[in-house]
Amino acid sequence: MNAKICFIGAGNMAKSLIGGLLASGYETQNILATDPNPEQRANLTSQFAIQTYADNGEALMHADIVVLAVKPQILRQVCAEIHDTVQASSPLIISVAAGIRTVDIERWLGGELPIVRTMPNTPALIQTGATGLFANTQVSTEQRSQAEHIMRATGLALWVAQEDQLDTVTALSGSGPAYYFLFMEAMEQAAQDLGLDAKSAHLLTMQTALGAAKMVMESQQSCAQLRANVTSPNGTTQSAIEYFEAHNLRGNVAGAMQAAHKRAQQLADELGGEA
Numbered sequence: 001m002n003a004k005i006c007f008i009g010a011g012n013m014a015k016s017l018i019g020g021l022l023a024s025g026y027e028t029q030n031i032l033a034t035d036p037n038p039e040q041r042a043n044l045t046s047q048f049a050i051q052t053y054a055d056n057g058e059a060l061m062h063a064d065i066v067v068l069a070v071k072p073q074i075l076r077q078v079c080a081e082i083h084d085t086v087q088a089s090s091p092l093i094i095s096v097a098a099g100i101r102t103v104d105i106e107r108w109l110g111g112e113l114p115i116v117r118t119m120p121n122t123p124a125l126i127q128t129g130a131t132g133l134f135a136n137t138q139v140s141t142e143q144r145s146q147a148e149h150i151m152r153a154t155g156l157a158l159w160v161a162q163e164d165q166l167d168t169v170t171a172l173s174g175s176g177p178a179y180y181f182l183f184m185e186a187m188e189q190a191a192q193d194l195g196l197d198a199k200s201a202h203l204l205t206m207q208t209a210l211g212a213a214k215m216v217m218e219s220q221q222s223c224a225q226l227r228a229n230v231t232s233p234n235g236t237t238q239s240a241i242e243y244f245e246a247h248n249l250r251g252n253v254a255g256a257m258q259a260a261h262k263r264a265q266q267l268a269d270e271l272g273g274e275a
Ligand SMILES: NC(=O)C1=CN([C@@H]2O[C@H](COP(=O)(O)OP(=O)(O)OC[C@H]3O[C@@H](n4cnc5c(N)ncnc54)[C@H](O)[C@@H]3O)[C@@H](O)[C@H]2O)C=CC1
Pocket: 008, 009, 010, 011, 012, 013, 014, 034, 035, 036, 037, 040, 056, 069, 070, 071, 072, 074, 078, 096, 097, 098, 119, 120, 121, 122, 123, 124, 125
């Protein structure tokens, strides 16, 4: 793949995608980035030696693919800035902005454009991300594989058939890292309350989370089977699991994800819309 990719916004998400693309052999001269902040541009040039621009329009003239990597709150304004250029050249548009629907991006850009909307997560910053992708009907087969290639640079990339499924992806993998962080915070605190020093509690919590995740990834067994393997009859794990089940852990997880899903829909309505 040797299409020219232009990143609009050179922050955390753009940096992780660019780092991943370069590590996978993508050519430096085929990646451009824009950012009004001179520090962000200098940072990118020194880290990756790619061409950067302060002006979106100038950079876009060279691009086959445009990755919208600005904050959702300013996406509408950025689309207005680049409207004329993208209407003239009709590049593939990839958005990583949380919660903005393709129909809104397309309207802001003037309509009739191939758009892939994605929902990445923060582990993308260390190339272990999980991203959901959705393509509108203008996206060609070749453009689908280009978008997938770009998002794979930061980890797993998986297509959804309907755009509203991205709200479920948001509730699962988008927000999901925070659920695990909360669980780890709670485990660390409980271990300290039970008499362990803070550093040991922290180290053991992190290594346990890593070990559990690696076992799920690397073994052929289900989560339920792996859990059963740890749970000796009448042992310590059984006592803990019975406590979780009796106190509705599964119901709480479902309730939390339903709340995130509902909020994703509300945010899309608030940030998008006709106004
Ligand atoms: N940080 C993450 O891990 C995740 C980020 N996202 C999405 O990625 C997008 C970017 O997030 P981050 O990289 O974290 O934000 P960031 O704040 O690190 O980067 C955004 C960049 O856009 C630049 N910018 C502002 N106005 C601009 C303009 N008119 N033209 C070009 N660039 C402009 C800013 O100077 C900044 O460097 C957001 O929409 C967010 O929803 C989604 C999931 C996870």
